[in-house]
Amino acid sequence: MTDRVTAPYGAWPSPIAASDVARGERRMAHPSVAADGIRWEESRPDEGGRTTVMHRDPGGTPTELLGPAWDAGTRVHEYGGRSYLPVPRSDDQNPTRHGIVFANRADQRLYLLEHGADTPVPLTPEPEHPCALRYADLALTPDGEHIVCVRERHPAPGDEEPGPDDRRPVRSIVSLPLSGRAADDPDAVTELVSGSDFYASPVPAPDGRHLAWTCWNHPRMPWDGTELRVGTLDGPDGALTDTYTLKGGVAESVLSPTWRDANTLVFLTDWSGWWNLYEIGLTGPAMPLHPAEEEFTHGFFPGLQPYHGLDDGRTVALHGRTDLTPGVYTSATAEFAPLDTGFDSWTALAGDGTTVVGLAAGHHTPQSLVRLDTATGRTDVLRRSRDDVPATDYLPVPRHTEVSGRYGRTVHTTVYPPANPDAAADGPAPYIVWVHGGPVAKALSSLDLAKAYFTSRGIGVVDVNHGGSTGFGRAYRERLQGQWGVVDVEDATAAARALVDEGAADPERLAVRGGSAGGLTTLLALCGDTFACGTSSWGVTDLLRLAAETHDFESRYLDGLVGPLPGYAATYRERSPINRAADVTAPVLILQGTDDPVVPPNQARALAAGLSEHAVRHALLEFDGEGHGLRAPGNQQRALEAELAFYGDVFGFTPPGVEPIELTTEYTGDDPRTGDDGQQARDASEEPGTSAEGAEGDAAAEPLPPLEDRSAADGEPAAQQPRRA
Numbered sequence: 001m002t003d004r005v006t007a008p009y010g011a012w013p014s015p016i017a018a019s020d021v022a023r024g025e026r027r028m029a030h031p032s033v034a035a036d037g038i039r040w041e042e043s044r045p046d047e048g049g050r051t052t053v054m055h056r057d058p059g060g061t062p063t064e065l066l067g068p069a070w071d072a073g074t075r076v077h078e079y080g081g082r083s084y085l086p087v088p089r090s091d092d093q094n095p096t097r098h099g100i101v102f103a104n105r106a107d108q109r110l111y112l113l114e115h116g117a118d119t120p121v122p123l124t125p126e127p128e129h130p131c132a133l134r135y136a137d138l139a140l141t142p143d144g145e146h147i148v149c150v151r152e153r154h155p156a157p158g159d160e161e162p163g164p165d166d167r168r169p170v171r172s173i174v175s176l177p178l179s180g181r182a183a184d185d186p187d188a189v190t191e192l193v194s195g196s197d198f199y200a201s202p203v204p205a206p207d208g209r210h211l212a213w214t215c216w217n218h219p220r221m222p223w224d225g226t227e228l229r230v231g232t233l234d235g236p237d238g239a240l241t242d243t244y245t246l247k248g249g250v251a252e253s254v255l256s257p258t259w260r261d262a263n264t265l266v267f268l269t270d271w272s273g274w275w276n277l278y279e280i281g282l283t284g285p286a287m288p289l290h291p292a293e294e295e296f297t298h299g300f301f302p303g304l305q306p307y308h309g310l311d312d313g314r315t316v317a318l319h320g321r322t323d324l325t326p327g328v329y330t331s332a333t334a335e336f337a338p339l340d341t342g343f344d345s346w347t348a349l350a351g352d353g354t355t356v357v358g359l360a361a362g363h364h365t366p367q368s369l370v371r372l373d374t375a376t377g378r379t380d381v382l383r384r385s386r387d388d389v390p391a392t393d394y395l396p397v398p399r400h401t402e403v404s405g406r407y408g409r410t411v412h413t414t415v416y417p418p419a420n421p422d423a424a425a426d427g428p429a430p431y432i433v434w435v436h437g438g439p440v441a442k443a444l445s446s447l448d449l450a451k452a453y454f455t456s457r458g459i460g461v462v463d464v465n466h467g468g469s470t471g472f473g474r475a476y477r478e479r480l481q482g483q484w485g486v487v488d489v490e491d492a493t494a495a496a497r498a499l500v501d502e503g504a505a506d507p508e509r510l511a512v513r514g515g516s517a518g519g520l521t522t523l524l525a526l527c528g529d530t531f532a533c534g535t536s537s538w539g540v541t542d543l544l545r546l547a548a549e550t551h552d553f554e555s556r557y558l559d560g561l562v563g564p565l566p567g568y569a570a571t572y573r574e575r576s577p578i579n580r581a582a583d584v585t586a587p588v589l590i591l592q593g594t595d596d597p598v599v600p601p602n603q604a605r606a607l608a609a610g611l612s613e614h615a616v617r618h619a620l621l622e623f624d625g626e627g628h629g630l631r632a633p634g635n636q637q638r639a640l641e642a643e644l645a646f647y648g649d650v651f652g653f654t655p656p657g658v659e660p661i662e663l664t665t666e667y668t669g670d671d672p673r674t675g676d677d678g679q680q681a682r683d684a685s686e687e688p689g690t691s692a693e694g695a696e697g698d699a700a701a702e703p704l705p706p707l708e709d710r711s712a713a714d715g716e717p718a719a720q721q722p723r724r725a
Contacts, residue, residue, distance in 0.1 A: 002423045003005040003201050009458035009509075010644075010653040012423035016390050016456050018644075020448045022636035025295070025385035028359055028369055030082040030303055033352040034098045038382065038680040039086055040359075040369060041072060049631050053084050053100055053618050056382060056629040065100060065113060070120065073105035074302075076136035076152045076171075076555040077198065082303020085138040085147070087178060089115055099221035101138055101147055101178070108134040110147070112178065122183040124145070129156050130396070135191040136302055137200055142208040146175050148192070151355045152197045157710045164472075168196070168552050173202045173213055191686075192240040193231070198222070198553070200302060201255070206260040209233060211240060214254055219556035219564070222300040223440055223470065223477060228267055230256055230282065247271075247278070247286050252665060253474075255297060260309060268297050268306070277298075277307065277317060277329065290336040296444070299470040302350060311353035316374055318346050322400065322414065323444055326358065328374055339377035343370070356384070364392045376418055393421040396455040398445040403498035405467075409479070411491040412472060414445050416461040417504065423458065430651050431460040431505040433531075435514030435521045439484055439561065442469045442478060453640060457655065459647060462499060466491035468561075484561035485543075485575035488521045493530045501569070508532060509651045515645070516540060516598070516628065523577035523607075526584045533650040535643050538628050541578040541603045544569065550598070578603055581610025587617040587663055591639050593626030602672040612667035619646065621664050 005013065024045030031040040037057040042064075044050045049640040051073050052066040072083040084102035097115035101123065104111055120394035127133040134152040141148060151174045155167065172194035182188035193199065196215035200222065203212050211233050216226040231243035247269060248254035255275065257267040263282050268275045270289070275295045280286040292389050296319050297306040306324070307317035318324035319338070323345035327338040345358035349372075350357050356374055361367045367385040371379075376568040396413045396416035405411040418429050432454060443463035451461045456724055465471065467487040468480025479487050492503060492512055499505035512534040514522040519539015526534045540546055547558045547565060573579055588611060592604035601622060608620040621642055623635045630636045648654055 004422055007423050007425060007458070008653040009418065009425045009429045009506075010648055010651055011655055012418075012420050012451070012456065012458040013656065014394065014420060014456035015344065016394060016453050017366040017638040018453060018637040019633075020388070020390075021453050021640055022633040023386075023388075024633065024636075025366060027385055028367060028383070029348070030084070030305075031350040031357050031359060031369060032086050032186060033350050033355050033357055034086050034088070036098055038357055038369070039084070039098075039100065041083065043045045044338060047635065051083070051105070053102060054383075060382075062383065066102070066120075066166070070102075070111075071105040072102045074103040074134060074136040075105070075108055075131065076150055077302065078551045078575055079302060079553065081301060082138070083136075083648040085140060087112070087140055087147075088144055092131050096274075103135055107131060110135050110149075110176075112180065112560070121180055123178065123180055124182055124189070125184070129154075132156065137202060140232070141175070141204050142206060145178055147178060148173065148175050148202050148204055148211065150174075150202065151189075151191075153596060171197065171199050173199050175462050192233075193229075193243070195623075200226075200300075201256055201257055201322075203259060203296065204233065205259050205262050208235075209262065212246075212257050212259070212265055214248070214257065219559040221554075221557060221560065222255070222441070223253050224560065225252055226254045228254040228265070228269075228280075230265070246280055246282075253300075255300060256306060258307075258309065261657075264654040266307070266309065266315070273474045277315070289315070289331070290334070292336075293473065293475070294321055295324070295471055298324065298347065299440070300312070305350055306348070308349045308351040308356060309353075310351070310356075310374065311426055314374070316349055316351070316356055316372070318349060322442060323411065323446070324431055326372065326377075339372075339374070341372065341377045341379050343368070343372075343379065345444050348606070353378070354573075361444075363445060364389070364395045364400055366447050390449075390456075392453065394419060394456045395447065395452050396461070400445070401498070403494055405494040406490045409467070410430070411467070411494050412469070412476075413498070414443065414463040414465075414466040415497045415499070415504075416451050416455050416463075417457045418455050420456050420458065425458055428500075428504055429458060429460045430509035430647065431462055431496065431499055432511040432513055432647070433496050433525075434461055434463050435466070435488065435492055435518035435525075436463070436469070436523050437514070437516040437518050438684075439466075439468050439480060439488060439517040439521070440470060442471045450640065454644070457644070457653075460505065462495050464492050464495040469478065481560050482563055483560075484517075485520060485524050489524045492521055492525050493528060496530055511535070511647060511650070513537070514539065517586045519599075520575075520577060522587070523584070524575065524580065526586050526588060527580055529585060533587040533589070534647065535589040535646065536577075537639070538593060538596055538599050539577070539590075541576060541599055541607055543572040543576045546598070547572065547601070578607055578610070581607060582614050584611060584614070584616050587646075587650050588619075589643060589661075590618065590620045591630075591642075592620065593628065593630065594624050595626060596628045598628045605667075605669060605672045607671060609667040609669075609671050612665055617665055618628060619661055 022317040027043040044055045050071045055063045074083045084656045086098040099114040110123040113120040132154045136150045139151045153170045173192045175190045176182045197217040200214045212230045215225045227248040228246045231240040255268045266279045275297045277289040278286045315329040329336045342360045346360045348359045356372045369383040370379040396419045399415045403411050496510045500507045512522045514523045515537035519536040521533045521534045591668045611618045641658045
């Protein structure tokens with residue numbers, strides 16, 4: 001063992017290069033189990049983030065089912081989610097084999113890929129204009145001949161400006177035949193349910209007599225209030241009658257229903273204040289299975305499976321707070337037994353009644369597809385998202401803490417101290433507060449090489465699950481109601497100050513960073529006196545523009561986070577970083593994509609121009625062709641190295657092997673706040689509800705991506721992986 005080098009924090013030699021982080025992972029999502037093997041979605045970071053579907057046969061051989069011409073992904077709600085469904089196919093000569101039905105990202109049609117076939121065939125009609133018909137939450141009817149799913153119909157763009165209601169998509173639950181007849185005959189698609197603004201999780205009963213689903217309406221988000229409804233099916237392509245609400249309402253979030261039998265549903269509800277497992281018959285009250293002050297789901301992600309019923313009557317379910325792990329509920333004894341699996345953070349479960357698989361990760365273990373023994377907790381790793389994991393000595397060990405925020409409220413954080421067996425330094429370390437996207441999301445503690453890139457060089461990281469984050473019950477989520485840009489900023493500040501108070505962090509070397517929604521928190525936090533600098537990655541800068549132009553799913557999101565318009569327009573302006581440049585007291589690194597439809601580049605340029613007016617040191621790095629998040633590995637590497645160089649400049653160290661960054665107090669480009677070219681950057685909504693135009697042209701004609709950072713496989717908890725919005 002070599003002697004440890006004494007070097008300044010931030011300048012420690014590290015084997016974890018930015019290129020290692022940027023290479024990315026084969027992120028996996030939405031596993032499923034059938035008699036002929038296991039299937040799952042898997043991203044291809046070296047192919048621009050394309051998602052394929054993989055199959056592992058009973059002998060253990062993995063096969064990629066979708067070639068480079070196909071990209072599995074649904075844009076319903078613009079949140080992505082589960083994009084495929086295995087379907088059994090058999091004939092007189094062959095045993096049952098499974099094909100897959102999947103949504104193709106490019107045109108959003110559903111396709112069927114038969115077992116052994118090379119080319120998928122369309123199942124849904126070609127829309128009148130690109131991506132006008134979208135499908136999600138696929139379920140197979142008991143007869144095996146139809147798909148029931150959510151359909152989203154987008155209106156055709158017109159020559160004249162339509163009214164607000166005319167621009168909104170219309171959603172319904174439909175049934176369509178697996179025969180492919182609907183590809184040429186749109187009338188073969190049967191609309192079963194309509195009338196609500198949003199739908200999710202349609203599930204036919206095992207005998208085909210009933211259909212259950214969840215739905216909700218503006219201005220609520222699905223974590224605010226949904227309804228679990230049920231109706232009687234007159235055949236798989238017949239009418240749905242006698243519909244009624246079983247559970248839920250405006251202040252109760254019901255998610256992920258499944259049928260235990262033909263007359264009983266299991267589901268998740270936060271009626272008690274926590275998302276717990278319940279069951280209910282077609283009549284009568286709902287009964288809790290295991291009341292607990294913990295969550296049994298990560299929240300709303302279309303197609304996410306946080307529990308699975310077994311043939312012997314037991315239920316395997318994920319549970320916990322920040323990170324979830326599996327346990328087994330036995331109905332005969334009403335006992336819930338946690339399983340010790342050796343993995344710290346699970347995101348999904350799937351099974352066929354006997355075999356259970358899941359997606360799990362550890363503090364030092366990459367995301368893995370594993371088979372779970374529900375009796376012992378033993379796991380068999382079937383596939384890993386990456387093979388090149390650094391030695392554990394260079395990886396930080398997370399420490400979950402609770403700190404006291406403003407007015408004594410509890411703030412949940414996860415601390416990652418510097419970790420490097422080859423280096424040491426004296427005194428308290430510099431720390432970066434990481435703010436997750438969302439803002440209703442959470443940061444998990446599974447392996448993240450981006451964090452290790454900094455901690456292995458001597459810079460500590462602390463994740464703050466500020467008020468509004470999921471994982472800590474409904475009351476904690478509701479702290480952000482009307483307080484986005486206030487509570488999250490206060491909690492991020494409290495996380496930093498707590499580390500100073502315990503002697504771990506240097507009060508003169510504190511940074512804050514966040515992307516998308518976290519970028520707004522970062523920029524507002526820099527208006528105080530706690531942080532020495534901050535990094536905003538495609539951070540939200542203009543709340544009025546966001547409210548005016550975002551996609552339908554989030555078009556009323558800010559009603560709850562800030563307040564309804566037009567009455568709260570002044571509050572929107574006050575909490576928009578684009579209007580607060582005069583209040584920023586520390587250097588800023590701004591990372592921005594030139595094709596970002598959520599935060600157009602002129603907003604980042606306007607922010608930089610405002611910082612220059614007030615002599616605030618800053619750097620603006622723009623990435624050509626990138627949107628709301630970075631997808632190209634080269635750009636990811638450049639951004640990470642620039643961030644390290646930025647901290648080196650502010651904190652007073654020289655990171656080895658990284659080009660210095662130039663901070664300036666002068667803005668040399670055209671000022672986007674003046675002239676026609678800057679129309680979109682001028683507090684884009686002096687009149688709330690109007691959309692801004694300019695350099696982005698008609699970018700807002702397409703629904704904007706969701707606020708959370710999303711850049712890998714869809715349908716995973718947002719903060720577990722780097723994501724594009």
